[in-house]
Amino acid sequence: EDQVTQSPEALRLQEGESSSLNCSYTVSxxxxxxWYRQDPGKGPEFLFTLYSAGEEKEKERLKAxxxxxxxxxxxxxxxxxDSATYLCAVPGGTSYGKLTFGQGTILTVHP
Amino acid sequence: SQTIHQWPATLVQPVGSPLSLECTVEGTSNPNxxxxxxxAGRGLQLLFYSIGIDQISSEVPQNLSASRPxxxxxxxxxxxxxxxxxxxxxxxxxxxxxxxxxxxxxxxSRLTVL
Numbered sequence: 001e002d003q004v005t006q007s008p009e010a011l012r013l014q015e016g017e018s019s020s021l022n023c024s025y026t027v028s029x030x031x032x033x034x035w036y037r038q039d040p041g042k043g044p045e046f047l048f049t050l051y052s053a054g055e056e057k058e059k060e061r062l063k064a065x066x067x068x069x070x071x072x073x074x075x076x077x078x079x080x081x082d083s084a085t086y087l088c089a090v091p092g093g094t095s096y097g098k099l100t101f102g103q104g105t106i107l108t109v110h111p
Numbered sequence: 112s113q114t115i116h117q118w119p120a121t122l123v124q125p126v127g128s129p130l131s132l133e134c135t136v137e138g139t140s141n142p143n144x145x146x147x148x149x150x151a152g153r154g155l156q157l158l159f160y161s162i163g164i165d166q167i168s169s170e171v172p173q174n175l176s177a178s179r180p181x182x183x184x185x186x187x188x189x190x191x192x193x194x195x196x197x198x199x200x201x202x203x204x205x206x207x208x209x210x211x212x213x214x215x216x217x218x219x220s221r222l223t224v225l
Contacts, residue, residue, distance in 0.1 A: 032212065043201050043216035087155070096212040097143050097205040098170070101154040
């Protein structure tokens with residue numbers, strides 16, 4: 001059974017204070033790893049897909065990296081608008097829509 | 112461009128009452144459709160998925176059912192709600208065969224069962 005564990009559960013940063021979120025996974029054959037952002041009361045918004053160890057992707061202040069056991073979401077010089085819950089997920093079976101999600105990391109960035 | 116709509120956005124229902132949540136996708140054809148639930152303090156859990164009209168697969172045993180009467184319409188239902196059915200229900204879609212492999216979520220429906 002696929003398992004995804006995210007840490008920390010919550011992270012409070014000052015504006016400009018860089019940090020990283022962790023997503024560790026146990027799957028029988030990784031077919032990809034997804035990062036989503038979720039604002040309170042809204043549906044998750046897609047950020048990145050990583051397919052193989054060593055792959056990196058960037059979007060504004062966010063950079064996602066992937067190893068054989070975990071993924072990191074690095075946040076550089078965060079702003080208050082980066083406050084959200086960040087979710088990672090892995091696909092199960094043969095469908096990329098059947099995702100196993102982690103519990104998420106609640107990020108709060110204070111001005 | 113493609114858009115996904117869910118309604119109602121918020122619903123408060125008594126125990127034992129029926130439920131119907133609707134989801135429609137615009138701007139694409141023959142999408143794969145999904146219902147996820149996000150309970151308080153828990154991650155998203157896949158409930159149902161559909162690869163075509165009247166083709167529904169259930170991922171977990173539960174008090175809910177799903178139907179797909181039209182290509183771009185997905186409905187989540189219950190005949191009698193339980194307290195444990197409370198949660199945030201998310202419909203999602205994915206284009207088939209494009210290689211993009213991105214699951215796109217709707218805005219969600221918040222269900223509170225009292």
